[in-house]
Amino acid sequence: MSQNLLSNVFKPTYVYDTVSQTYSTRLELLNIDTVSANVVAAFTVAIGDAFGNVYVGTNSGNSYLTPLGNSNVAALGVNAGQGSSNSSRAIFIGYGAGVGSLNSSNTIAIGANTIASGTGNIYIGTGTGSATGTSNIFIGQQVHSGGSPSNLLLIGQGTNYAISADMSTTPPNVGIGTATPAFPLDVNGYVRIGGVAAVPNGGLGINANPYDYTLNVNGDMQVTDGYGILRFTHDASCNSVTTLDVTGTYSDSNAVATLGVTGGYFSSRGILPATASATSIGVVRPGLFLVSVQTAGGDYDTCYAMFSTGIHEITRSKSATMISFAGTAIKIVNGSSSGSMSWVITYFPSLPF
Secondary structure (H helix, E strand, O other), X not given: OHHHHHHHHEEXXXXXXXXXXXXXXXXXXXXXXXXXXXXXXXXXXXXXXXXXXXXXXXXXXXXXXXXXXXXXXXXXXXXXXXXXEOOEOOEEEOOOOOOOOEOOEOOEEXXXXXXXXXXXXXXXXOOOXXXXXXXXXXXXXXXXXXXXXXXXXXXXXXXXXXXXXXXXXXXXXXXXXXXOOOOOEEEOOOOOOOOOOOOOOOOEEEOOOOOOOOEEEXXXXXXXXXXXXXXXXXXXXXXXXXXXXXXXXXXXXXXXXXXXXXXXXXXXXXXXXXXXXXXXXXXXXXXXXXXXXXXXXXXEEEEEEEEOOOEEEEEEEEOOOOEEEEOOXXXXXXXXXXXXXXXXXXXXXXXXX
């Protein structure tokens, strides 16, 4: 009887070696349910049930007699994949990884007690994962999200997400400090660009490279503190429009706008050497304007005027005539020996009609 049993367990086979061109004998073990051994050395080990499931670890996976609808599921670790059902092409690695997984497909769960259901999900971390959902990536300890999310990236700990992303949008909405980013970059909190060195070494470019600017914006821009608005934009004719509006979110009948600048405001200015020839320094524009010229020797000429159908002087103060107009051109000339000339042109807001 024992010999009959041995024949059902040990089966000699002959294998042809193409290198030595000889047959060699090998011994196959068949019809064995349990093997107890301290060390097993083998070149190749093929493990799996009839449905391609591979379970390695105490109480991992399901009995080969009751696969519970699983196919091509790999579970590695004590209790890994235990009680999983109707899952396919899934990988569970770690103590209790994928326990009770239901309808899991193409999902990877790595870490103790990772929750690994849904389709196309990647969960890495202890207690990390979601019961359902599609195409999620969660990384960190205890990382999870309420409901049945899809196309969601979460990196952090618990519900304290350092980085999140909604991968259903193109480009993805990426969030820092928030689980629900609504913009391509959505930051909840403070942001610092550059270090804390004495000389700033950071720069931010929006639709442009920063280059030599700390902030370089190519496009419309608005700055508000709730009390006033500073807006850089353009009109329908692509004319630049800069607006300072003190009617902000918080109404205040006494609200005022105060602008302070060293040296005053001007539209354009420059310095020219003394010359007997008239030099054009700008053109007049509709509305009020002010032109001032002063030489190094102290001579001056200031003209405050309005331009509509022509140039109408409102007031003028001079020690020598140096300002002239030729059509819409503004010119200055200095035939004396008073030295170089410094000039400034200031345009005031024009009437809307």
